[in-house]
Amino acid sequence: MxxxxxxxxxxxxxxxxxxxxxGHAKHKYRGDNxxxxxxxxxxxxxxxxVRVSVPHQQCYQQEVRTHRxxxxxxxxxxxxxxxxxxxxxxxxxxxxxxxxxxxxxxGAAIGNEIGDNRRYRHERVSYEDVCETTYSFxxxxxxxxxxxxxxxxxxxxxxxxxxxxxxxxxxxxxxxxVVD
Numbered sequence: 001m002x003x004x005x006x007x008x009x010x011x012x013x014x015x016x017x018x019x020x021x022x023g024h025a026k027h028k029y030r031g032d033n034x035x036x037x038x039x040x041x042x043x044x045x046x047x048x049x050v051r052v053s054v055p056h057q058q059c060y061q062q063e064v065r066t067h068r069x070x071x072x073x074x075x076x077x078x079x080x081x082x083x084x085x086x087x088x089x090x091x092x093x094x095x096x097x098x099x100x101x102x103x104x105x106x107g108a109a110i111g112n113e114i115g116d117n118r119r120y121r122h123e124r125v126s127y128e129d130v131c132e133t134t135y136s137f138x139x140x141x142x143x144x145x146x147x148x149x150x151x152x153x154x155x156x157x158x159x160x161x162x163x164x165x166x167x168x169x170x171x172x173x174x175x176x177x178v179v180d
Contacts, residue, residue, distance in 0.1 A: 038152035
C-alpha cells in the first residue's frame with residue numbers, strides 16, 4: 001500500500017509539474033521577464049497639425065527692347081558723304097584740288113553727323129517669359145500615432161504606439177517578489 005501511495009504522489013507531482021510547465025510554455029522567458037499577448041480593446045488615432053509651405057509659380061510675358069548699333073552705317077555714311085562732298089566741291093570749285101578736298105571734308109562731316117543721329121534706328125521688340133515663385137502656407141492634419149487600450153489578465157492598460165497594433169498586442173510581463 002505504501003508503494004501505491006508513493007507511486008500516486010509521484011504521479012500527481014509529475015502531472016502537476018507538467019501542467020505548471022505547460023502553462024508557461026507559451027511564454028518566452030528572459031530573466032525576470034516573459035512575453036505574452038493581450039487583446040486590444042480600443043485604438044484612437046492621434047493627429048498633429050502641421051504648417052506646410054505650398055509653392056505657386058506665376059508667369060507673365062515681359063516686353064524686351066533691344067537696339068542695334070550700326071557702326072558700319074556710320075562709316076559708310078561718312079565715306080559716301082565725303083565722296084559726294086568731294087564731287088560737288090570739284091565741280092563747283094572749277095576743278096581746283098583745294099575745293100575738292102574741302103568739299104570732301106565737309107561731305108564726310110555731314111555723313112558722319114547723319115550716321116550719329118541714326119545709330120539707334122533699328123529697335124527690336126521681343127517678349128520673354130518671366131516666372132516668379134511665391135509661397136503660401138496651409139495647415140494639415142497628419143497621423144502622429146495611436147493611443148492603444150488593451151486588456152491583460154482582466155486589467156486594462158493604455159500605451160502610445162507609432163503603428164496600428166491590430167487585434168492583439170505583444171506585452172512584456174515582469175515578475176518580482178513583493179517584500180513586506
